[in-house]
Amino acid sequence: MIFNQNMKDEELSDETEISELSVTVSNLPSSIIATNLSYQIFDDDHEREIFESHFEDIDDAATFHYFKSFRRVRINFSTPEQASEARMRMHLRDYKGYTIKCYFTQPIFIGNSSHLEPPKREKQFLISPPASPPVGWEPMPEAEPLINYDLLNAVAALAPGEPHELHPPSKDQPGIVVHICEEGAHGNASGVRLPQTRCPDRKSF
Structure with missing residues (x-):
């Protein structure tokens, strides 16, 4: 047993x-x-x-x-x-x-289906440029051009053949002087060679 x-x-x-x-x-x-x-x-x-x-x-x-x-x-x-x-x-x-x-190998399931699903129909905000203007957008009129009469008067007051100082020299910066050409002067007709502006001295380290 x-x-x-x-x-x-x-x-x-x-x-x-x-x-x-x-x-x-x-x-x-x-x-x-x-x-x-x-x-x-x-x-x-x-x-x-x-x-x-x-x-x-x-x-x-x-x-x-x-x-x-x-x-x-x-x-x-x-x-x-x-x-x-x-x-x-x-x-x-x-x-x-x-x-x-x-x-x-296991089958691949995405969601409730074994097939790829289309993307959700949501508004895309990262498209550049946008397909259409946003809601409430209105075109703005262009601003009128600004005329600086003081600048026009200053340019008209420049006499040809005379130097005009635009910026006075300071301790750390040079001055800016403009020489207005005389009327009818185009280029260097006299054939005088104009000297080049001298470069500042370079310090060697």
């Missing part, structure tokens, strides 16, 4: 482990990504059919998405159990001179 009781306990323990294992497998994703694949799978249709047959033996309804730039293929199965079996069969398997690596 003790032997029979031990056998029953072992059977119950095995059934519990199998039940827990089935629950764990059912929580796995139903898709895997196969990496480190040969370029022959992407370029040769016959090699692609042979590659897909390894997974179609497990699930006839398996679908494949190829990413040649990354040398990866995403395989979608009907159930997580089929995805787990495919991973155990193909993971770290030598194929066409490369060691295949398989990983589970």
Whole structure:
């Protein structure tokens, strides 16, 4: 009786482990990504059919998405159990001179849908220039030009041939003196070479 009781306990323990294992497998994703694949799978249709047959033996309804730039293929199965079996069969398997690596992958959901949603219809305030003037905007009339009569009188009072001091010299700044040319004088008609203004002495450090 003790032997029979031990056998029953072992059977119950095995059934519990199998039940827990089935629950764990059912929580796995139903898709895997196969990496480190040969370029022959992407370029040769016959090699692609042979590659897909390894997974179609497990699930006839398996679908494949190829990413040649990354040398990866995403395989979608009907159930997580089929995805787990495919991973155990193909993971770290030598194929066409490369060691295949398989990983589970989760589907990407954004919000309540698996597709990208359009942006919300909100007013854009950072567009430059704006598509239309803001509410309440009205054009402003241009201001009338300002005429400085004092400046006009000062310019008219400048007599040609006489120096006029615009800014008196100070301790730190030189004065500004304007020499008005005589009427009819254009350029240096006399041929006299005008000396250049001497640069101030530079201090050497």
